[in-house]
Amino acid sequence: MSQLEKNNTDIIIPSQEKEYSILNLGPTHPATHGIFQNVLKMDGEIIIDAEPTIGYIHRAFEKLAERRPYNQITPITDRLNYCSSPINNIGWHLTVEKLIGAKIPKRVDYMRVILMELSRIADHIVCNAVIGVDTGALTGFVYLFQQREHIYEVFEEMCGARLTTNIGRIGGFEREWSNKVWEKIEKFVNNFPSALQEFENLLARNRIFMDRTINCGPISAERALNYGFTGPNLRAAGVDYDVRVMTPYSSYEDFEFTIPVGTQGDTYDRFMVRLEEMKQSISIIKQAIQKMPVDGGFHADIPDFYLPPKEDVYNNMEALIYHFKIVMGESTIPKGEVYFCVEGGNGELGFYLVSDGGRTPYRLHFRRPCFIYYQAYPEMIKGSFLSDAILTMSSMNVIAGELDA
Amino acid sequence: MENELNKKVLEELVKVFSDDIKNAEESFGMLSVTVNKNKIFAIVKFLKENSETNFNFLTDLTGIHYPENKEDLGVIYHLHNFFKNHRIRLKIFFTTQDSYVDSLVDLYSAANWMERETFDFFGIHFKGHPNLTRILNMEDMLIHPLRKEFPLEDQSRKDKNDAMFGR
Numbered sequence: 001m002s003q004l005e006k007n008n009t010d011i012i013i014p015s016q017e018k019e020y021s022i023l024n025l026g027p028t029h030p031a032t033h034g035i036f037q038n039v040l041k042m043d044g045e046i047i048i049d050a051e052p053t054i055g056y057i058h059r060a061f062e063k064l065a066e067r068r069p070y071n072q073i074t075p076i077t078d079r080l081n082y083c084s085s086p087i088n089n090i091g092w093h094l095t096v097e098k099l100i101g102a103k104i105p106k107r108v109d110y111m112r113v114i115l116m117e118l119s120r121i122a123d124h125i126v127c128n129a130v131i132g133v134d135t136g137a138l139t140g141f142v143y144l145f146q147q148r149e150h151i152y153e154v155f156e157e158m159c160g161a162r163l164t165t166n167i168g169r170i171g172g173f174e175r176e177w178s179n180k181v182w183e184k185i186e187k188f189v190n191n192f193p194s195a196l197q198e199f200e201n202l203l204a205r206n207r208i209f210m211d212r213t214i215n216c217g218p219i220s221a222e223r224a225l226n227y228g229f230t231g232p233n234l235r236a237a238g239v240d241y242d243v244r245v246m247t248p249y250s251s252y253e254d255f256e257f258t259i260p261v262g263t264q265g266d267t268y269d270r271f272m273v274r275l276e277e278m279k280q281s282i283s284i285i286k287q288a289i290q291k292m293p294v295d296g297g298f299h300a301d302i303p304d305f306y307l308p309p310k311e312d313v314y315n316n317m318e319a320l321i322y323h324f325k326i327v328m329g330e331s332t333i334p335k336g337e338v339y340f341c342v343e344g345g346n347g348e349l350g351f352y353l354v355s356d357g358g359r360t361p362y363r364l365h366f367r368r369p370c371f372i373y374y375q376a377y378p379e380m381i382k383g384s385f386l387s388d389a390i391l392t393m394s395s396m397n398v399i400a401g402e403l404d405a
Numbered sequence: 406m407e408n409e410l411n412k413k414v415l416e417e418l419v420k421v422f423s424d425d426i427k428n429a430e431e432s433f434g435m436l437s438v439t440v441n442k443n444k445i446f447a448i449v450k451f452l453k454e455n456s457e458t459n460f461n462f463l464t465d466l467t468g469i470h471y472p473e474n475k476e477d478l479g480v481i482y483h484l485h486n487f488f489k490n491h492r493i494r495l496k497i498f499f500t501t502q503d504s505y506v507d508s509l510v511d512l513y514s515a516a517n518w519m520e521r522e523t524f525d526f527f528g529i530h531f532k533g534h535p536n537l538t539r540i541l542n543m544e545d546m547l548i549h550p551l552r553k554e555f556p557l558e559d560q561s562r563k564d565k566n567d568a569m570f571g572r
Contacts, residue, residue, distance in 0.1 A: 055541035062526070063550060067557045098433060225487075228463055228515025239487075246490050338433045339465070339483055339494065350465055352481070365467040367483075375518040404541060 020048055023386075027056050031390045033130060034400035038377075038389075045385050050378040054371075058404040065364040069329025070096050071170055071305070073364070078164035080368060081402040083126045084119035084345040085165045086155070091342035094249055095351040096170045099338050100305065107296030108172045109251035110288045114185065115158075115167065116250070116342075117281040117288075121192070122151045123345030124232075124274040124281075127397040131271050132203055134394045135212045140202045147195050150188045157181045171306040172299025189285055196278055204275065210268060217380045217392030218266040227376040230369050231347025233396055236273045237265030243343040250342075254291065255284050267395040304331045329359045346370050346397055370402040410491045411436035417457050422448055435494055442497040445480075446507035449495070452484060453512055460484035463509065464492065466519035468527035471498075472553045478504050478529060501528075508534040526551035 026037040035056040041049040061076050068076070077088040090112050097104060125148045129141040152162040157180050159167045168174065203209045219229070224237040234241055242259045244252040260276035262269025299306050303322045312319035325331050335357045341350040350367030373396065380396075381389040414436060415429055425441035425448065440448055452460045465483040476498035485492050497506065508531035509516035520531040521540040528549035531537055539546065548555055 055539075055543075058541040060550065063557055223514070225462060226514045228513065241487060246487075336432055337437070339435060339492070341464075348464070350483075352465060352467060352483070354469065363469050365465070367465045371518065371522075372515055376514070 047381050055404050057400050061405045062364055065361055067360055069359050075166045078166055079401050081345055081399045084123035086115045086119040086167045087344050089167050091349050093168055093170050095340040095353055098340050102300050102302045104300045105296035107293045110292050112250045113288045114285050117284045118151050120345055121278050121281050122148050124278050128271055128274050130394045134391050135209055140199045144199050147192055154184045171302045176298045213268040216267040216388045218264050219380050228372040232273045233373055236262035236269035238263050243341050243348050255287050257284050267391055270395045366405055368402045370398050374398050414458050435492055437494040439496045442499045445497050459488055460486045462487055463513040463515050466516055468523040468529055470552045476500055504529045505532050507532050
């Protein structure tokens, strides 16, 4: 190289090393369905590395719970996985009931099963319909969301709310389900399978859909277990772990259902597992309606925690005392620590509750399935296209509320 | 111990780590063992790799703070054996000055974010963690908010009587 060339700074010598571009995906990106930020290192359209940043909607639920009486924590749990709030609500009630040793009537158990399975269907509808949208098939989304609307009508009829339901109380339900509720459930159970079949026909054997989703964001069973996957994502990888079967709660042992498992752990398997789970849920709801005990009421007999009827409060001294104690959060709670888990829409939703006998939990920790499995995301999308990364995220069903708590 | 599986796991643990087990109890059917903080990695590795115990799944990892105790900070592990469907709980306690704990990331990838969360909220440092930074709170936060010395409500408020309305 001559002296002239050395001094001339205008000469651009191409670097021998490969240069990567950095792409910010999110925090608010229309394709990510929530507030997730991923800083992607890209080689053209191939993802080399990803760095997720979370916590954009962190609301300090665990700290809030340390100042709230037990019955006031239910609305907090609504906002974890807001696509299936009733499962979170009931999970929390079951945790407290385990701590206080309440005996729950079979009828309440079965009502809870119906409600939880309806929520599971609603949750899976969101996930599966959105997988469709992200592959470019908007039609299925429109049809299936109509059905989700019917589920929310059931919730609305039960408790007045649709999304953040705050449904049920410690010990059971706040009121008896009206005839209208039963009618709506009946109608939904009868109409849903055909709508789901339509949706399945649209996508499940669709060449474009299969090309797009098979081998997209796969994870092996071993890695999935190591990463703490639970729920449909773990089952898609081929591990038949389901809390409903392994440690049955709320009388799940009374029902016959199968657990679908996948083999590849890719987007297609996750889609198919959720599809089959919806069918199983419908079957569980049918069994529960059929087996529903006639008597047993709609709540357990635990006056320390379950609010008495209003007319008793005005006319009965005992009921007034209990009412006052519950509203002021002065019910006696035993000391102890419990871990209780339910099968949420996304996997094992756990509650680790430490009670020191005070009016509020000493410590409450939510084991949020999303938070735990989302950390596998960079590993799952490495080497894939950007568009596949979007699809992988929607098929993992990462819910921002549950992720950030 | 009423549960056979719990008894078995405890026996296996006592065989190897008899000096490091500080307390073992059963609460709501779950075996809960308090162990020596410096041996936590070895104990979890043993529990994971021993064919008798085989705890292949880390369910949960979280912190706890008891300001009245001498060893005020703690980490609580929930392990799960899928083959026998058996869960146990491990606990370690230590002082704030000595809040350095071995990371479990080499055993379970799931521990990565759970440890970051515990660090974020309790200021417990995990030795050997690949990226021990805050995860849910903002990075320039100065406190570890789930410790009990940081009350939820503004302490300068005079209009609330804590004697009547809890802590």
